[in-house]
Amino acid sequence: MAEKIVSNEQAVLSHSEAPNKIENGSGDNFAPQKTDVGTQLAEAYEGEIRNPLKGMPRQQLLEDVARFRAEKGLPEDILPYLERGALVAQNPAGFEHVAELEESEKQAIRDEVLHRWRHPWALYYTIVLNSIAAAIQGWDQTASNGANLSFPDALGIPTSGACGPDPNAGLCAKNSWIVGFVNAMPGITITVFAGWVSDPLNHYLGRRGTIWLAAIFSLLAPFGMALSQTWGQLAACRMLLGIGMGLKEVTVPVFSAENSPTNIRGGLVMSWQVWTAFGIFLGTCANLAVGEVGTIGWRLQFGSAFIPAVPLVLGTWFCPESPRWYIKKGRYVNAWNSLVRLRNTKLQAARDLYYIHALLVDEERLIQEAGLKVNSSMFTRFIELFTIPRVRRATWASGVVMIAQQMCGINIISYYSSTIFEQSGVSAHTALWASFGFGAINFVFAWPAVFTMDTWGRRALLLFTFPNMFWSLLTAGLCYLISNEHARIAAVATFVYIFAAFYSPGEGPVPFMYSAEVFPLSHREIGMSWAVATNNFWGSILSLTLPRLLAVFKPVGVFGFYAGLNLVALLMIFVAVPETKQKSLEELDGVFSVPYRKYARYQFGTVLPWWFRRTFLRKRGEVCPELYHNDNDASDVGENSA
Known part of the structure; x- marks a missing residue:
């Protein structure tokens, strides 16, 4: 299934022994546990999020740490940090009772809860650069939004007026499809090519190298769009x-x-959406700034998108590379150096390095014992997205949230808001101002998710926002039926803004963040490629068809259609998207080991009745039974004491 994470069978054995012990009393008294893979997978089916270090005798753990350091070529001077880090990883909730820890190290672990945003500058520098990459995406979207008002006429593909009085006439219909095709071209490219080539590029170039290459394309392409003389060149x-x-x-x-x-x-990961929204806002600002400069305005709108690509090209190589990518490549010294830059103390870096390694080794062992073939080819890993149960469930969940982002209707606003506002009866320049308001709302209301994503959770935000997106989008469409022009314009803008305000903290940030975390390391790049291709496939369908849908069904019909899809997406999320908050990337193996039939029965048979009793019967004190059990939730006081 994946590349070999370890090169020595002894290391695999030492870790595989860890979960096969249970405490039989206290101290070092242990009894054998069932070791067959069927039993362990059955435990996973019950929602068991297992810590492979739990219950391992202290001496065995320390010997394994020393062997790990030697085999991976790590410097000798980090062995004390690895030993103390392994003791903390073995029982995270009981770190206060690890006698070997210094008080400063204990305080650093306490601060992970008390001051959870206090981290080294290198981590935030990485997030800032990634945020700039996100801003480029938003600006690229909005550049075409404003240019849609003028580039069709300039390039000889008018969709109204010059092609005849009837919007359903043959020439207008043909040109509508061409405009849709030009707008959909980035999404089509991502779906067919760019999303998939990301997998081998990540394999060979790493995360930083792939992002830098992407920045080069984002820097040069806007100049080409600005200089295009035909719609074919623009496409x-x-x-x-x-x-x-x-x-x-x-x-x-x-x-x-x-x-x-x-x-x-x-x-941190949802900064992708926050700064995509900011890029949309900046794009609307650029559209306004050049919206009335004459016939070259659309060229400046397209060309302005090069601006945020400049700092990304210059700054990417100063970020620390992903430690998990280094681990996947067997470069543990590099992984250690990255973690030292990304964590507050060497203890925390050592704990994370060893715990990630232990979880990956345990995952590898279960895969081997289940009889699955280890193969790193892209084609095989793509097939395994749909054949390995744990990976298939992640594939389905990520696909649901990605499709839901297009089903909700946000991109009929993001790509065509200027056109939609113009159809409410305002001038082209006023439509740009209305789009500016949409961009500002989208950015401002994305910020609450930064502080609720890890407390409320991904799933809760989705379940809250989709019903509200349904009624607000439906109302925005019905407002087009208002006969008074001024009242119609104000009402349409108001409910579009309300829709954006509900979208931004929920379905806005969740899909890309959720898809980035749900796949195991062995399938993370190909899984994310699948998720992005899924999102862009439906996004390109939307971009391609919307000009024609607007001509035929008018905004009322289009808004009503997408409003209904919000309810379909809500049901899909309720039954198929598990919560992932407050779990390490490797611990999510336990979450996605639960079969979807069992998960759906739990949602309908347990969660829904509990929600009804709590909401309508006012039984506020009733606790919803948990589906998952996490080894790290409870502290075994004294387990690590000397």
Whole structure:
């Protein structure tokens, strides 16, 4: 299934012995546990999130740490940190009772809860660079939004007026499809090519190298769009833009997820959406700034998107590379150096390095014992997205949240808001101002998710926002029926803004962040490629069809259609998207080992009745039974004491 994480069978054996012991009393009294893989997978089916170090005798653990350091070529002077880090990883909740820890080290671990946003500058520098990459995506989207008002006429593909009075006439219909095709070209490119080529590029170039290559495309493509003389040239340049967008969409969320500490991973990874929204806002500002400069305005709108690519090209190589990518390549010394830059203390770096290694070795052992073939080819890993149960469930969940982002209707606003506002009866320049308001709302209301993503959780935000997106989008469409022009314009803008306000903290940030974390390391790049391709496939279908849908069904019909899809997406999320907050990337193996039939029965048979009793019967004190059990939730006081 994956590349070999360890090169020595003894290391695999030493770790595999860890979960096969249970405490039979206290101290060092242990009894054998069932060791067959069927039993362990059955435990996973019950939602068991296992710590492979739990219950391992102290001496065996320390010997294994020493062997690990020697086999991986790590410097001798980090052995004390690895030993203390392994003791903490064995029982995270009981770190206060690890006698070997210094008080400063204990305080650093306490601060992970008390001051969870206090981290080294290198971590935040990485997130800032990734945020710039996200801003490029948003600006690229919005550049075409404003240019849609003028580039069709300038390039000889008018969709109204010059092609005849009837919007359903043959020439208008043909031109509508061409405009849709030009707008959809980045999404088509990502779906067919860029999303998939990200997998081998990540394998060979790493996260930083792939992002830097994407930045080059994002820097050069806007100049080509600005200089295009035909719609074919413009489509070709947008294809190049799509390569840069696709490489970033696959890699940046994964890079952020792999570098981030578990307890704030959601808040940091969702910076992708916050700064995509900021890029949309900046794009609307640029559209306004050049919206009335004459016939070259659309060229400046397309060309302005090069601006945020400049700092990304210059700054990417100063980030620490993903330690998990280094581990996957067997470069443990590099992984250690990255973690030292990304964590507050060497103890925390050593703990994370050893615990990640232990979880990956345990995962590898279960795969081997289950009789699955280890193969690192891209084609085989793609097939395994749908054949290995744990990976298949992650594939399905990520696909649901990605499809839901297109089903909700946000991109009919992101790509065509200027056109939609213009159809409410305002001038082209006023439509740009209305789009500016949409961009500002989208950015401002993305911020609450930074602080709720790791407390409320990904799933809760989705379940809260989708019903509200349904009614607000439906109402925005119905407002087009208002006869008074001024009242119609105000009402449409108001409910579009309300829709954006609900979208931004929920379905906005969750899909890319969720998809970046749910796949195991062995399938993370190909899994993210699948998720991004899924998102962009449906996004390109939306971009391609919307000009024609608007001509035929008018905004009322289009808004009503997408409002209904919000309810379909809500049901899909309820039954198929597990919560992932506050769990390490490797611990999510336990979450996605639960069969979906069992998960759906739990949602309908346990969660839904509990929610009804709590909400309508006012039984506030009733606790919902848990589906998962996490070894790290409880502290075995004294287990690590001397």
